[in-house]
Amino acid sequence: MDTKKLRQKILDLAIRGKLVPQDPSDEPASVLLERIKAEKERLIKEGKIKRSKKTAKTSDTPHYGNVPFEIPDNWEWTTINAISKSILYGVSESAKTNGKYRLLRITDIQNNSVQWDSVPYTDFDENKVKSYLLSEGDILFARTGATVGKSYLVQELAEEAIYASYLIRVQTYDAVLPQYVKFYFESGYYWEQIEQGSVGVGQPNVNGTILGNLHIPIPPMHEQYRIVSELLKWMGIIDVIELGKTDLQTIIKQAKSKILDLAIQGKLVAQDPSDEPASELLKRINPKAEITCDNAHYPKVWQKTILGDIFNHNTGKALNSSNKEGIMKDYLTTSNVYWNKFDFSVIKQMPYKESELDKCTVTKGDLLVCEGGDIGRAAIWNYDFDICIQNHIHRLRPKGELCVAFYYYILLYLKENNLIGGKGIGLLGLSSNALHKIDVPLPPIEEQYRIVQKIEELFSYFDNIQKTLEA
Known part of the structure; x- marks a missing residue:
């Protein structure tokens, strides 16, 4: 790991006002x-x-x-x-x-x-x-x-x-x-x-x-104090990396979490003034969605919205041993869905009626989210073949032009920060209603893709370090 470059990047964010949020x-x-x-x-x-x-x-x-x-x-x-x-x-x-x-x-x-x-x-x-x-x-x-x-x-x-x-x-x-x-x-x-x-x-x-x-x-x-506190934390982490006295897995997790934090605040990549504002994008995706001028801490060209306004979503079919009517189809359970990957070692089948297939079939580009088990765990279906889902998995399908990977990373951020499925929430599962109401940012479509590209570039950097040390 080039810790010198990492220090400089963090310091660079700090003196540009991008390391901690401003307080009006x-x-x-x-x-x-x-x-x-x-x-x-x-x-x-x-x-x-x-x-x-x-x-x-x-x-x-x-x-x-x-x-x-x-x-x-x-x-x-x-x-x-x-x-x-x-x-x-x-x-x-x-x-x-x-x-x-x-x-x-x-x-x-x-x-x-x-x-x-x-x-x-x-x-x-x-x-x-x-x-x-x-x-x-x-x-x-x-x-x-x-x-x-x-x-x-x-x-x-x-x-x-x-x-x-x-x-x-x-x-x-x-x-x-x-x-x-x-x-x-x-x-x-x-x-x-x-x-x-x-x-x-x-x-x-x-x-x-x-x-x-x-x-x-x-x-x-007051912001000087917040910046110094954040820098002391990050410089301490880098010191530990250099001294080799801690678990690198934890360090990488913290670094990735910070990357996601910056991404969701609109601070990971520069805004492009030539991008179409997200308000126009939202009008096309969902003409009934609320357009708000109050974007909290997001960049001005972003929109604050909810997941249900930009994605159609539903769960699959409940397993019922007495119901044997329909065509036998492979289906996914929560034990098949992991963070951005799938485990196909055990794939089960159950009958689906023709009328159920549209609701329960997953196609390329769908975002799948666990309703139970490890609540909020998500993955994008990027395969050329279709498969069905059972009722403990949400299928999210964009209502319009969206970078689905951007919203995968939002769910990952929310999960890691205990904002969905966290302790003390008192939920046995992530209901359709709760999923629908999750607050999410909507950047311009071009910026969504730039953010994902930068996240994956940085994540790849840390993943390669981890692989090298584990080899």
Whole structure:
């Protein structure tokens, strides 16, 4: 598994506002930035910080034409300067075996961690040391050499420590989480800016001015917390993968679950403005279906609907040993239907009347869903021959143009998240009425196919990893 690429993909989703859902009740980031500006002016007046020297060409917010990618409406583009109380170079002091302060150097930072016991000491002017003492939440940035651009978030300090001159310290205002900024410092977009801004032929370096002018997307404060929480979870999972200390089956399941989550929110693939809106598609599929403007957290071109509005569905025939009238036909039970596959090792027969065949026959493209047993388990019938079903299986057949595989993955997502057949629901089976009323999204038809293609591409990636490890 290329965990480096996986980290970058997750970070990329995070800084674009696609990792966690937005909450319309969150205070917009624009208000947050105004508070920071007011706080900065207060500190300048009190003489606690100096006003930064900006050229006419620099700005806290990039011009629209320079915005590198779209972000949610309640986010804001700004700069590292705008969110920082201080961007300060370290001290040029010699390392010693003994001294009053630890002296943190670039070489002491390895893989986002510091072995403080091995960090040397130094002595420093007591009248100046306060400006350079490290605090939890400080972010240190390597400004030169092979590690230029690497960063470290100070999270614990056993002793007082200062930092060496090849490091720059960034201290953010309270309205911005240092952990969010640190994750941004690991993103692909950040590294693109570092590569563009680094100077020097022999030893590349990035000075404090370049660092301060880097553009950063800022979410609302509450969303920063949600993003950091989600990133910590995912980075922890990837760490475990790299260390090989957990069950890979669980990791793959979690990764697939997240892929489905993003897919169903409309965040797995980009929307295409040339696609016909789903509202028009729904009108063709079912003219009687409700067209709603309230699409919850779905993209604007999607529609919120129910399964019964876009699929015709029914169950098959109940087995009755006393009823022997009709033509003997092979039929499927719940023991034959598994997630997107079928077990043909035991196929039974029972008689079907001519009048029952239309209702009970499965043809290529039908979606089958278990009414009992493992409730909600589903598979698409992709065979060229027909077969019948019994009464514990629902047959779903599209009322119009749909990508059936998209709705298979929706059922898989609902099942894995205990939204159908979960504990405590109190259902002995998934009734036709319950199935009919399941809320589902309807994307444009072209996007349905793009989503399925991306899901299957990513799932194939994880399946191949699993097969390799099981071989």
